[in-house]
Amino acid sequence: MQNFDFYNPTHIIFGKDRLASINENIPVNATVLITYGGGSAKRSGLIDKIKMALGNRKIYEFGGIEPNPKYETIVKAVEVVKNEQVDFLLAVGGGSVIDGTKFIAAASKFDGDSREILKGGYTPLPVEEVVPFGTVLTLPATGSEMNPTAVISYEHAKYFFSSPLLFPKFSVVDPTITFTLPQKQVANGVIDAFIHVTEQYLTFPVDGRVQDRMAEGILQTLIEIGGTSVSEPENYDARANHVWSATMALNGLIGCGVPQDWSTHFIGHELTAMFGIDHGQTLAIILPSLLVVRREQKRAKLLQYAERVWHIDTGSEEEKIDQAIQKTRGFFESLGVKTHLSEYGIGADKIPAIVEQLKAHGMTAISETGDLTLEISQKILESSM
Structure with missing residues (x-):
């Protein structure tokens, strides 16, 4: 067996009816940006349930993160984070939304050209901290809910980057959310x-x-x-x-x-x-x-x-x-x-x-x-x- 380091700090909250636990895992005074994809999370009422679980926290929403998330889309969310002083992100979706949110988390703490983050691969990110984030998984596939890696599309190519800074703080993994x-x-x-x-x-x-x-x-x-x-x-x-x-x-x-x-x-x-x-x-x-x-x-x-x-x-x-x-x-x-x-x-x-x-x-x-x-x-x- 080869040498290895293993580190994974993500708190998994698994099973039916676990959305209420969001309240216990986000700072009470946090300003939260909910990120999601094409609209099914809204139409199904999931976003409303999540907002209810968030209680009186100040909440913003950023929808429209597409499959194979595009840099041109998610970079707009970075401006929301900076302008509204968002200090916690909550990704509601599958791997694409979670990957996009990882980029938002890193780019929101980077003062340079955020495209530099896309070139990361396994090299260290050009930031020392990221905006903390959690996830509510809606599509089981990529494992992005419990790993520090993301893939983003830009100019007809897909770029991946990874950092120990990009583990979700927690992930709500409720199989019933995926039924539709x-x-x-x-x-x-x-x-x-x-x-x-x-x-x-x-x-x-x-x-x-x-x-x-x-x-x-x-x-x-x-x-x-x-x-x-x-x-x-x-x-x-x-x-x-x-x-x-x-x-x-x-x-x-x-x-x-x-x-x-x-x-x-x-x-x-x-x-x-x-x-x-x-x-x-x-x-x-x-x-x-x-x-x-x-x-x-x-x-x-x-x-x-x-x-x-x-x-x-x-x-x-x-x-x-x-x-x-x-x-x-x-x-x-x-x-x-x-x-x-x-x-x-x-x-x-x-x-x-x-x-x-x-x-x-x-x-x-x-x-x-x-x-x-x-x-x-x-x-x-x-x-x-």
């Missing part, structure tokens, strides 16, 4: 969580036995309840397990001391930025093809994945790996998600432009071993047709 989500969003969320796990698991062995078993448990859970979570939106037990799996997939725990490979996400981000394909859909397109192309580099863990997650215990090594990849693709398709670029109207003629974008964004030697070159990315994309 469209099936498409639920399916995308299952896939996003699934692939968050595989990118920390399907690499190479380092004898991280606890991490492997936890990762395998999350994957098996998602396989078991994914279809039910999509088709039976008010099945509390299925949705509760879906929600908690998504949170656990990317709160840092299963990634401790093990190699990680975020190639699927990096390539998928370019598909979203260029063609507007949903994030979860891009991951379903890329992962099976990546596993085909990178099967030798990932052989040992692919065999472990085949045997422990998919319970494939007969056949040769090659047959086991083939079956595991086929079952992975089949699982995504069983959720109603297409897994080939051609099914989204994208032809092979677009691949060079995608590769050029990867090059422009520095994705020239990605993967757990740093050897996934642009040429290999092109092979993955070609295999995804």
Whole structure:
């Protein structure tokens, strides 16, 4: 097992009817800005319930944070924070709203060009403090409610940054709030969580036995309840397990001391930025093809994945790996998600432009071993047709 530091201070408030706990976790004299997305949080009455829980605090609202949040949108909220002296943010939404709120939290304490924050990656932010924030999760997918990372869209590209300053102070995780989500969003969320796990698991062995078993448990859970979570939106037990799996997939725990490979996400981000394909859909397109192309580099863990997650215990090594990849693709398709670029109207003629974008964004030697070159990315994309 590799050396690691683990730190996660986010207070998770899980279960039914937990909105009242917001009052206990925000300073009583705080001026609060509620951030949210396209309006369903308003129409459903959720924002009103949250405002009731906030009591007599001074409250402002900032709506309209879109999926794959745009810099041009969220930078406007920074002005609200500065002008109204907001000292606490409350994100009500899924990963996009929470990611946008992380940017607002950092940019509101930065006096320079806030676009500098987008260039952060894993380097320290150019600020020593951020506006504290909490979240009310409405869409289980990204794990942003319990991690310090965000992805923001700007000029047809997606930029990520991360900082220990950007852990939410608390997150209300109530599965019943997610019952009204469209099936498409639920399916995308299952896939996003699934692939968050595989990118920390399907690499190479380092004898991280606890991490492997936890990762395998999350994957098996998602396989078991994914279809039910999509088709039976008010099945509390299925949705509760879906929600908690998504949170656990990317709160840092299963990634401790093990190699990680975020190639699927990096390539998928370019598909979203260029063609507007949903994030979860891009991951379903890329992962099976990546596993085909990178099967030798990932052989040992692919065999472990085949045997422990998919319970494939007969056949040769090659047959086991083939079956595991086929079952992975089949699982995504069983959720109603297409897994080939051609099914989204994208032809092979677009691949060079995608590769050029990867090059422009520095994705020239990605993967757990740093050897996934642009040429290999092109092979993955070609295999995804």
